[in-house]
Amino acid sequence: AQTVTQSQPEMSVQEAETVTLSCTYDTSESDYYLFWYKQPPSRQMILVIRQEAYKQQNATENRFSVNFQKAAKSFSLKISDSQLGDAAMYFCAYRSGNTGTASKLTFGTGTRLQVTL
Amino acid sequence: NAGVTQTPKFRILKIGQSMTLQCAQDMNHNYMYWYRQDPGMGLKLIYYSVGAGITDKGEVPNGYNVSRSTTEDFPLRLELAAPSQTSVYFCASSYRDTQNIQYFGAGTRLSVL
Numbered sequence: 001a002q003t004v005t006q007s008q009p010e011m012s013v014q015e016a017e018t019v020t021l022s023c024t025y026d027t028s029e030s031d032y033y034l035f036w037y038k039q040p041p042s043r044q045m046i047l048v049i050r051q052e053a054y055k056q057q058n059a060t061e062n063r064f065s066v067n068f069q070k071a072a073k074s075f076s077l078k079i080s081d082s083q084l085g086d087a088a089m090y091f092c093a094y095r096s097g098n099t100g101t102a103s104k105l106t107f108g109t110g111t112r113l114q115v116t117l
Numbered sequence: 118n119a120g121v122t123q124t125p126k127f128r129i130l131k132i133g134q135s136m137t138l139q140c141a142q143d144m145n146h147n148y149m150y151w152y153r154q155d156p157g158m159g160l161k162l163i164y165y166s167v168g169a170g171i172t173d174k175g176e177v178p179n180g181y182n183v184s185r186s187t188t189e190d191f192p193l194r195l196e197l198a199a200p201s202q203t204s205v206y207f208c209a210s211s212y213r214d215t216q217n218i219q220y221f222g223a224g225t226r227l228s229v230l
Contacts, residue, residue: 004159033217045160045207045221091159095217102148102167103217104175107159 002027004094006108013082014116020067021077021111023092031097034068034075035105039089048090051075053097079113087115119143123208123222130198130229138193138225140208146220147213149191151175151183153204154224160207166191167213198229 003026013019025034036048051059051068058066063083067076079086092108124139142149147168152160152175162175166185180202182194191210195202205226209219 006159009157043205043224043226045209047218050218093159102165102173103211103213103219104150104162104165105160105219107161109157109159 002029002032002094002096002106004092004106004108006092006111008111009109010112010114012114012116013079013086015082015084017082018078018080019082019113021079021090021092021113023075023077023108025073025075025092025094027073027094027096029096029098033095033097034066035093035095036064036066036075036077037091037093037107038086039091039110040085040087045091049077082115084115084117087113089113121208121210121220121222123206123225125225126223127226128228130195130227132198132200132229134198135194135196136198136227138195138206138208138227140191140193140222141189142191142208142210142220143189144210144212144220145188146210147188148211148217148219149185150209150211150219151181151191151193152207152209153177153202154207155204163193163206195227200229203227203229 034051093105150165151163164183166172208222211219
């Protein structure tokens with residue numbers, strides 16, 4: 001079974017600075033997808049960014065980018081120019097590329113990001 | 118554009134009571150999922166469905182039942198509520214395609230006392 005580990009329960013960043021959230025995963029598969037979800041106090045789960053394992057290029061979405069290291073099974077999220085609205089829980093998630101798995105997600109335990117003035 | 122709608126938003130149950138958490142999506146998604154999120158933890162999969170009439174167990178199915186009679190609806194039933202089922206419940210849905218981005222509802226906070 002796949003596992004996802006987020007070793008930083010809490011992180012803090014000053015407004016306008018850059019922060020990196022860590023995620024490692026364990027799998028024997030070669031085809032899979034990785035995701036970062038944001039959960040603000042409203043509890044709504046919001047997709048931030050996704051990465052296909054077969055793509056070497058790191059995904060980017062505006063101020064959000066990832067550092068995907070397939071051999072090391074590492075998938076970190078970098079938030080640049082942090083804003084107060086970025087304060088939330090961030091979850092890393094794994095999805096098998098095997099279509100027989102119904103695309104189920106395996107989540108890490110989350111990192112709470114605090115943004116200070 | 119409603120997306121995934123969950124009702125109720127909050128509920129308090131007594132031990133042994135039963136209830137159904139409702140989930141509906143209007144995006145014509147094939148796949149639907151139920152997760153629970155315990156305090157300080159990530160989401161764990163309870164049940165999922167790949168289409169109407171087809172459901173399967175996830176990681177933590179004990180104490181729950183589901184049905185999928187239509188593409189739109191995927192209710193989760195708790196038959197004999199226990200304190201261990203106190204959690205936040207999320208429903209999600211997705212297309213059956215290579216993108217497979219899951220869209221989540223706003224969650225139901227359930228307390229069993």
